[in-house]
Amino acid sequence: MRVLGVDPGLTRCGVGVVDGVPGRPLRMAGVGVVRTPADADIGHRLVLIERGIEAWLDEYAPQAVAVERVFSQHNVRTVMGTAQASAVAMLCASRRGLPVHLHTPSEVKAAVTGSGRADKAQVGAMVTRLLRLDAPPKPADAADALALAICHIWRGTATNRLQQAVARVRTQEPST
Amino acid sequence: MRVLGVDPGLTRCGVGVVDGVPGRPLRMAGVGVVRTPADADIGHRLVLIERGIEAWLDEYAPQAVAVERVFSQHNVRTVMGTAQASAVAMLCASRRGLPVHLHTPSEVKAAVTGSGRADKAQVGAMVTRLLRLDAPPKPADAADALALAICHIWRGTATNRLQQAVARVRTQEPST
Incomplete structure (x- = not known):
């Protein structure tokens, strides 16, 4: 399974592609950052983010996209931009x-x-270890995007198994 | 000048098109609402908003778009959805x-x-009067979108005049 993780932001949008299934070593397919100039108007910045994300989707053709869920109680100054980048x-x-x-x-x-x-350094260290990289990906947004993709591969499959188990019980199908 | 006003929201996105210049009677070209089902997933809702806004841009070909500025201190429960719809x-x-x-x-x-x-009713009443409509547009999101377009026609031109005046002073060009 190939997952694109996106750590959304107007100035830096972290993107990371991970291949894997639970219980097997994971592989990083690509990592990077989509940047937009802080002095550009908001509409233009969103267009640049769209182009950047589209380029990553075109190049890596992931089967799923994992995006960080934005909370409004986080840093109030940047939360609107984060919400807008995540929407794109x-x-x-x-x-x-x-x-x-x-x-x-x-x-x-x-x-x-x-x-x-866990703090940023710990996340970066574990991403480096899990993907067997030589050094933590930089900036932190790029490492966070990879962490999102890893989280999705592990959690997504667990969720699927749970859903399958629930479906089995509901349909009275014997468990295998 | 033709302006599309957008009152952003995930469930209801108000849209209104107004033609006009300051000092002349304004004219409503169109008004409506782009709706998305509350039980659809967020990505699909954003796709539906994109299609809806694109259809309005295609049909009315406005020269500018006025969008309500979203504040994070507003209703915290809905502000993320509003920010995301405005981004689209x-x-x-x-x-x-x-x-x-x-x-x-x-x-x-x-x-x-x-x-x-002013409250919603007052805004609705003034939109009705300024655009010489038979009744206030409903829902309130539609009336708010028209109010945004009207605001933009009036403020935008004032801002342009100010910018032109500043530019004249800076270039030492005599005022006409």
Whole structure:
């Protein structure tokens, strides 16, 4: 399964592509950042983010897109821009019929480090280890995007198994 | 000048098109609402908003788009959806090279009623009067979209005049 993780932001949008299934070593297919100039007007910045995300979708053809869930109680000054950048990422994915999944920062941290309160350095260290990289990806937005993709591969499959189990019980089908 | 006003929202996105210049009677070219089902996933809802806004831009070919500026301190439960819907509207306009302008709710209310603290009914009544309609447009999101377009026609021109005046002073060109 190939997943594109997106850590949304107006100035820096982290993007990372991970291939994998639970229980097997993961592989990084690509990582980077979509940047927009802070002095450009908001509409133009959103167009640049759209072009950037589209280029990543074209090049890597992921089967799913994982985007960080934005909370309004976070940093109030930047939250609107984050929400707007995440909207563009979700729009690009859904327009292609790709499933979009949102994961909270705590879910992502817990998935890759075991603790929902891990700091940036810990997340970067675990992403480096799990993907067998030589050094932590920089900037942090790029590492966070990879962490989102990893979280999705692990959680998504767990969720699917749970859904399948629930469906089995509901249809009275014997468990295999 | 033809302006498309957009009152952004995930469930209801008000849209209104107004033709006019300051000092002349205004004319409503069209008004409506782009709706998305509350039970659809967020990515699909953003795709539906994109299609809706694109259809309005195709049909009415406005020269500018005015979008309500979203504040994070507003209703926290709905502000993320509003920010995301506004991002799609700004993206659609900027992608076509149309200028996008943001106006705060107070600016819009002050422009059409004279008071930044006017209520919905007052805004609806003034929109009805200014556009010489038989009844206030419904729902309120549609009336708000028209108010945004009116605000933009009046404020935008004032801003342009100010910019022209500043430019004249700077270039030492005699005022006419």
